[in-house]
Amino acid sequence: xxxxxxxxxxxxxxxxxxxxxxxxxxxxxxxxxxxxxxxxxxxxxxxxxxxxxxxxxxxxxxxxxxxxxxxxxxxxxxxxxxxxxxxxxxxxxxxxxxxxxxxxxxxxxxxxxxxxxxxxxxxxxxxxxxxxxxxxxxxxxxxxxxxxxxxxxxxxxxxxxxxxxxxxxxxxxxxxxxxxxxxxxxxxxxxxxxxxxxxxxxxxxxxxxxxxxxxxxxxxxxxxxxxxxxxxxxxxxxxxxxxxxxxxxxxxxxxxxxxxxxxxxxxxxxxxxxxxxxxxxxxxxxxxxxxxxxxxxxxxxxxx
Amino acid sequence: xxxxxxxxxxxxxxxxxxxxxxxxxxxxxxxxxxxxxxxxxxxxxxxxxxxxxxxxxxxxxxxxxxxxxxxxxxxxxxxxxxxxxxxxxxxxxxxxxxxxxxxxxxxxxxxxxxxxxxxxxxxxxxxxxxxxxxxxxxxxxxxxxxxxxxxxxxxxxxxxxxxxxxxxxxxxxxxxxxxxxxxxxxxxxxxxxxxxxxxxxxxxxxxxxxxxxxxxxxxxxxxxxxxxxxxxxxx
Ligand SMILES: Nc1ncnc2c1ncn2[C@@H]1O[C@H](COP(=O)(O)OP(=O)(O)O)[C@@H](O)[C@H]1O
Ligand SMILES: [Mg+2]
Numbered sequence: 119x120x121x122x123x124x125x126x127x128x129x130x131x132x133x134x135x136x137x138x139x140x141x142x143x144x145x146x147x148x149x150x151x152x153x154x155x156x157x158x159x160x161x162x163x164x165x166x167x168x169x170x171x172x173x174x175x176x177x178x179x180x181x182x183x184x185x186x187x188x189x190x191x192x193x194x195x196x197x198x199x200x201x202x203x204x205x206x207x208x209x210x211x212x213x214x215x216x217x218x219x220x221x222x223x224x225x226x227x228x229x230x231x232x233x234x235x236x237x238x239x240x241x242x243x244x245x246x247x248x249x250x251x252x253x254x255x256x257x258x259x260x261x262x263x264x265x266x267x268x269x270x271x272x273x274x275x276x277x278x279x280x281x282x283x284x285x286x287x288x289x290x291x292x293x294x295x296x297x298x299x300x301x302x303x304x305x306x307x308x309x310x311x312x313x314x315x316x317x318x319x320x321x322x323x324x325x326x327x328x329x330x331x332x333x334x335x336x337x338x339x340x341x342x343x344x345x346x347x348x349x350x351x352x353x354x355x356x357x358x359x360x361x362x363x364x365x366x367x368x369x370x371x372x373x374x375x376x377x378x379x380x381x382x383x384x385x386x387x388x389x390x391x392x393x394x395x396x397x398x399x400x401x402x403x404x405x406x407x408x409x410x411x412x413x414x415x416x417x418x419x420x421x422x
Numbered sequence: 423x424x425x426x427x428x429x430x431x432x433x434x435x436x437x438x439x440x441x442x443x444x445x446x447x448x449x450x451x452x453x454x455x456x457x458x459x460x461x462x463x464x465x466x467x468x469x470x471x472x473x474x475x476x477x478x479x480x481x482x483x484x485x486x487x488x489x490x491x492x493x494x495x496x497x498x499x500x501x502x503x504x505x506x507x508x509x510x511x512x513x514x515x516x517x518x519x520x521x522x523x524x525x526x527x528x529x530x531x532x533x534x535x536x537x538x539x540x541x542x543x544x545x546x547x548x549x550x551x552x553x554x555x556x557x558x559x560x561x562x563x564x565x566x567x568x569x570x571x572x573x574x575x576x577x578x579x580x581x582x583x584x585x586x587x588x589x590x591x592x593x594x595x596x597x598x599x600x601x602x603x604x605x606x607x608x609x610x611x612x613x614x615x616x617x618x619x620x621x622x623x624x625x626x627x628x629x630x631x632x633x634x635x636x637x638x639x640x641x642x643x644x645x646x647x648x649x650x651x652x653x654x655x656x657x
Contacts (some may be wrong), residue, residue, distance in 0.1 A: 295523070295527065295530065298516070298520050298523060298524060299524065299527060301513075301515065301516060301520075302513050302516060302520075302524045304515075305513040305514060305515050305516060306510055306513055306514075308507075308510070309507070309510060309511065309512075309513060310513075310524070311495055311496065312473070312475070312495050312499075312505055312507065313499070313524050313525055313527060313570060313571075314495070314496045314499030314500065314525070314527045314528035314529075314574060315496070315524060315527050316496055316527075317496075
């Protein structure tokens with residue numbers, strides 16, 4: 119009797135844990151896409167873009183437009199939204215940010231500029247799309263059970279997209295000329311210039327990739343949370359920062375691992391304590407990491 | 423023979439006030455030219471100005487007979503100029519091989535042949551090919567930095583104190599490499615503090631004092647001069 123009860127309780131604990139891991143994998147996937155986009159841009163340009171959350175929002179709303187208004191398939195809408203967000207990101211860098219860099223504005227000014235941009239973009243989205251909740255008209259698809267973990271087909275697609283994107287980013291950085299140039303700029307922009315790296319082109323590419331990943335992350339985030347407002351991205355930005363900083367800011371591989379860690383721990387914790395504390399848990403991880411390894415846990419030397 | 427690099431009376435500096443004032447130097451193919459002078463004389467500033475890192479207030483820079491005054495570094499690299507700064511001259515998180523590949527960014531066609539040539543010249547680098555450059559010793563870093571600059575197959579190579587902080591033995595090794603780089607046809611312009619070795623190994627020397635040309639001559643000639651000896655060699 120006693121034995122049976124204990125065995126049942128333990129199996130229940132394990133399945134609860136595994137359920138949390140399942141949710142964690144989905145959150146980690148969304149987070150990884152977003153974090154790599156932020157950290158790549160930081161690596162190349164060396165300042166934080168506080169308007170990055172709004173890039174996610176813009177992606178989510180563009181996809182909403184393509185799917186709900188233009189009646190396109192959600193994945194096609196996602197792709198179009200990501201491409202457009204890439205263009206917007208590039209444009210914002212060229213039109214808003216680079217003029218300040220050309221005048222050698224101090225870092226603090228750039229920080230203020232991107233924060234101002236963040237407010238402007240969020241309110242812009244709200245002015246166009248309205249403040250109320252939106253939702254994509256999509257079916258989550260069949261339920262897939264992997265052990266005690268339950269996924270919808272849609273969620274599995276999201277995990278698949280994240281894996282593909284992380285692989286592509288890895289191949290880009292490790293094996294392509296322009297990817298190596300991005301890493302060289304991340305190491306030392308002055309030396310990169312001296313060595314003949316066309317820094318404007320590499321910077322453009324960094325903003326394009328960053329915007330693409332942000333737009334795409336915004337769409338999968340919106341799918342994942344089902345309904346969203348213009349605050350979608352800014353609310354998620356803190357978690358992105360946590361993943362990026364835990365992994366060592368400016369380091370794409372660190373961001374991937376940081377996303378996995380933050381995603382898993384926040385979702386597993388939500389199985390045992392109130393899920394409203396997810397952000398607190400992420401914050402706790404961040405503080406612990408910053409206390410003991412301020413350069414990030416997954417890093418040794420160099421930046422990327 | 424026409425000089426490969428000819429710097430004609432350039433004045434340059436960091437803000438508005440000139441540091442380098444009306445300096446002229448020239449360098450021929452397959453030769454080493456050394457620029458010596460006391461600390462703060464403006465030697466590094468001169469190299470930065472020639473390489474397009476500082477604005478040139480007046481004067482001209484000619485590369486292979488063409489006016490390249492004020493051209494940005496990436497275009498100068500594409501046209502055959504290479505530069506190795508004194509500090510922070512490798513990408514620490516990139517592997518040795520990737521550092522060399524970055525050096526070939528403007529001229530990607532013959533990357534693998536050039537890399538073989540660099541490895542032939544610096545066998546140490548070949549052994550450390552896959553290691554992050556940040557783990558190399560100071561001397562190895564300077565070798566890598568030179569190798570990186572050679573990857574664009576420049577006609578003119580500007581080196582800023584390539585032996586700073588190195589032991590006398592390693593200094594000799596570096597200079598052997600510099601001489602060999604000149605022997606394969608390059609024009610190498612070296613800023614140096616280790617004046618004796620530098621002047622002994624160079625074809626021509628310039629003495630820069632307070633941002634101005636003070637003297638020039640062949641290495642042995644300058645070494646033999648008592649006033650130069652007093653100025654730099656503590657004799
Ligand atoms: N980045 C800089 N900004 C302003 N002044 C500088 C800078 N670097 C060097 N200087 C000044 O330029 C002068 C010449 O310096 P430098 O060219 O480095 O001399 P050298 O290489 O001959 O030792 C010095 O007075 C130095 O203070
Ligand atoms: Mg100097």
